[in-house]
Amino acid sequence: MSNNSDKVNLGSILSVAIDASQKAGTVIRQVWKSGKLGVEWKGVNDPMTEADVQAQKLIFGLLYKAFGKDLPMVGEEDTDVPETEEIPNLNLLDQLKIPEEYKNVDKKEVCVFVDPLDATREFVDGNLPAVMTLIGISYRGEAIAGVMFQPFVGNDDDSNGTTIYGMLGMGTNVPVKARDEKDFVIATTRSHATEFLEKATQAVKADRVVKVGGAGYKCLLVLRGEIDAYFFPIPGTKKWDTCGPEAIIKSAGGSFTDAHGRSIRYTIDTPKPNTDGLIVTLKGHDDILAKISSVLPKL
Ligand SMILES: Nc1ncnc2c1ncn2[C@@H]1O[C@H](COP(=O)(O)O)[C@@H](O)[C@H]1OP(=O)(O)O
Ligand SMILES: [Mg+2]
Ligand SMILES: [Mg+2]
Ligand SMILES: [Mg+2]
Numbered sequence: 001m002s003n004n005s006d007k008v009n010l011g012s013i014l015s016v017a018i019d020a021s022q023k024a025g026t027v028i029r030q031v032w033k034s035g036k037l038g039v040e041w042k043g044v045n046d047p048m049t050e051a052d053v054q055a056q057k058l059i060f061g062l063l064y065k066a067f068g069k070d071l072p073m074v075g076e077e078d079t080d081v082p083e084t085e086e087i088p089n090l091n092l093l094d095q096l097k098i099p100e101e102y103k104n105v106d107k108k109e110v111c112v113f114v115d116p117l118d119a120t121r122e123f124v125d126g127n128l129p130a131v132m133t134l135i136g137i138s139y140r141g142e143a144i145a146g147v148m149f150q151p152f153v154g155n156d157d158d159s160n161g162t163t164i165y166g167m168l169g170m171g172t173n174v175p176v177k178a179r180d181e182k183d184f185v186i187a188t189t190r191s192h193a194t195e196f197l198e199k200a201t202q203a204v205k206a207d208r209v210v211k212v213g214g215a216g217y218k219c220l221l222v223l224r225g226e227i228d229a230y231f232f233p234i235p236g237t238k239k240w241d242t243c244g245p246e247a248i249i250k251s252a253g254g255s256f257t258d259a260h261g262r263s264i265r266y267t268i269d270t271p272k273p274n275t276d277g278l279i280v281t282l283k284g285h286d287d288i289l290a291k292i293s294s295v296l297p298k299l
Pocket of ligand 4: 052076115116117118119120
């Protein structure tokens with residue numbers, strides 16, 4: 001069924017990505033239930049498990065099968081891509097209101113960013129709700145569409161998980177509500193804190209700082225109105241952590257920038273690290289940027 005045309009519908013990619021993220025979630029649950037995570041350490045505080053690798057193989061296999069191996073893709077894990085027996089599902093496309101401008105674009109101007117398992121550290125530590133499969137679709141360097149699939153809604157959970165997706169000009173599949181309370185609440189990393197992060201956190205004068213893992217999970221908390229901002233003004237995340245979540249946050253009318261307020265570019269050859277950190281909000285973005293500017297290194 002591989003489509004070897006030079007043109008592609010971003011809606012078709014989103015449809016297959018949604019299905020692939022859910023199937024990846026099944027793989028992640030199976031590895032968790034087996035109790036054999038097969039943890040390897042790629043670096044300090046940077047684990048990878050059998051679930052990360054198997055999920056990425058499946059996602060790449062499905063997208064290549066549907067769109068051809070010339071679809072530009074970047075994945076977190078360094079792994080081969082065996083042919084998959086699974087069938088890519090394009091059925092969801094009928095329900096998506098894809099803007100005309102994204103229906104027939106040059107495949108070589110697209111790039112799909114895959115984080116097969118975000119919050120691996122939390123997975124290893126058993127903080128399961130933070131775990132998410134993230135797939136982002138960029139076009140001409142901009143995050144346009146994305147899906148975040150949460151396989152474990154609670155720590156002891158047998159549901160089918162939560163699927164959140166969005167596309168610029170189409171919106172999101174779930175209702176979104178900005179937090180609207182008097183106190184100011186931010187979420188930041190649980191496991192990758194630095195001295196500078198502490199200093200920057202003080203500079204924004206939060207009433208409460210929630211420390212939880214996962215780039216996708218913190219974006220989910222923003223979308224649900226549980227926090228005012230995802231605050232991570234330091235290096236650590238990579239393009240696959242942010243492309244999908246950024247597209248969803250922007251589809252919901254929110255802001256997703258580096259710590260200096262600049263937008264993030266997503267092409268196959270832009271450097272992978274988000275060197276200048278992340279600030280993610282549905283409202284009040286400029287206030288946060290103004291407060292941290294005094295502690296940031298000058299550009
Ligand atoms: N210093 C780091 N080294 C490696 N990955 C990082 C680092 N900081 C953040 N990340 C990635 O960004 C995600 C969000 O960060 P945090 O959980 O600290 O808030 C992490 O789960 C991890 O993604 P992944 O688990 O996919 O490797
Ligand atoms: Mg990782
Ligand atoms: Mg990640
Ligand atoms: Mg990952």
